[in-house]
Amino acid sequence: MVERSDEAPLLFWAEGPAVSAPPPAAEPGSSGSGGRRLGGGWSAAPWDGEGPAEAAGAAAGRGGGGPDRGRLRGHLRPPHGILLLPQYLPNRMLGHRYEVSTRLAPVNTGNMVEWCLPQDIDLEGVEFKSMASGSHKIQSDFIYFRKGLCFGLACFANMPVESELERGARMKSVGILSPSYTLLYRYMHFLENQVRHQLEMPGHYSHLEAFYDDKKGVLPDSKGTPSSQQPVHWLPSIHRYMYPEMKITHPAGCMSQFIKFFGEQILVLWKFALLRKRILIFSPPPVGVVCYRVYCCCCLANVSLPGLGGTVPESKPFFYVNVADIEMLETEVSYVACTTEKIFEQKRDLYDVYVDNQNVKTHHEHLQPLLKINNADKEKYRRLNDQRQMLMYSQEVGEDCSSCEEDLFILFFMEQNNRIFQTLMEVSASQDKTLTADHARGMGLDPQGDRSFLMDLLEVYGIDVMLVIDNPCCT
Secondary structure (H helix, E strand, O other): OOOOOOOOHHHHHHOOOOOOOOOOOOOOOOOOOOOOOOOOEEEEOOOOOOOHHHHHHHHHHHHHOOOHHHHHHHHHOOOOOOEEOOOOOOHHHOOOOOEEEEEEOOOOOOOOEEEEEOOOOOOOOHHHHOOOOOHHHOOEEEEEEEEOOEEEEEEEEEEEOOOOOOOOEEEEEEEEEEOOOOOHHHHHHHHHHHHHHHHHOOOOOHHHHHHHHHHOOOOOOOOOOHHHOOOOOOOOOHHHHOOOOOOOOOOOOHHHHHHHHHOOHHHHHHHHHHOOOEEEEEOOOOOHHHHHHHHHHHHOOOOOOOOOOOOOOOOOEEEEOOHHHHHHHOOOOOEEEEEOOHHHHHOHHHOOEEEEOOEEEOOOHHHHHHHOOOHHHHHHHHHHHHHHHHHHHHHHOOOOOOOOHHHHHHHHHHHHHHHHHHHHHHHHHOOOOEEOHHHHHHOOOOOOOOHHHHHHHHHHHOOOOEEOOOOHHHO
16 A cells, blocks of 8 residues: 655645655654654643733734633633644655643643743743643543644643642643644654653653654744745645545544534535635534544545636634634634634634534525535435445455545545536636536536535636526526
8 A cells, every 4th residue: 555645735835845755754752864853842831810821812802802801711721731742854844843842730720831842932822722622521632733834733631639739630731833734643642641641740751852852853044934835746646645644543534434423514514615615613522533524624625636726715724723813713714623612603703604513504694505405415425425335345355455435535525626627617718608507517516506606616716607507596
């Protein structure tokens, strides 16, 4: 089986150039070689209501209105602790620094960074990103998040203790920051072990320091912007290198869990993702599996056709966000994220689509028709399930050991997307530029049920065609 690359085409802006498939990754405990080094770490300590946390509360209040400030303080005060560590540095990321952190917080204060390497890194807000609100109700979890242009993975654990000061519970997270999220999972086992170690032996950071010294790297001095980075060079094997690899603890895999959870609703999410809408997924803790749903949503919008939509917003997985991110989200025109903060549902100016459990909804009237499952959607879902059944059968009889459901899922939607945009570009290049009901059927769409979806698609991607499909309300 061909090894997958660490390419992350969903995030061109967060990736450096790639020229070849990477060699096998070194184990977290082994020493790096040939420039494969990284660095960075941090730790959190209790918040007493002053300083950065107070500033975050003020920022949230400005972003969403006055009532949120008290709400923010309530969410930041539960007891937590955190550790973040550096991640493996692939060749193409050479010159970037990975950052490590640790956090500890007594129960009667709040989230604060307890320890980090290097000590001069900007970790403002990480103490809240690396431990989801409500985590005190669960025993363990993991969480993906975004910090600036970097991504983080943190593992959380909660251990009962006989301590009045800690009110019977000690909670910490240990995590890492990286310019790319695609390899963070390789250190999940290490992070899980280290958070247990920190719970049982608080203040002993020798393992984290050794890991940092072994993996550290250096960020470039210049303040480069995403647009200044070199473009990603695609590798020849499309189905292996067109999407990043994110290991999941579910034996059936990330994508199969996504399909089973949402059912036919994935076709609704597919349309919103292709339209680059702001999608926010709500779920109470644990939040780790919900971060994978964010990733899967972004995968729905993959397109491999060259030269398409240069001005179209990118599909950005922000993973976990909380009320401290309100000011940042106000500036975003497209993202997919998840949260455990129910108050976000009231902040309608921050999202276009709100997903609560399997319930997908939007407050925009012009997007309401996209919530309805039409016949073409049902047919696509049937074909997807048929292909999954065929794959599972071929694997059972030993005919196909190289493919997996993740490949099938990505390729299914990529081919669907490619067919749509190939047709639209051909019509746009024709003399009369007329898009008919036959074209819609050829793209696998319902001429009537998907009319509003097609109109939005043409507008978002700036494709010049004339839609001559009758409006169902006028027939």
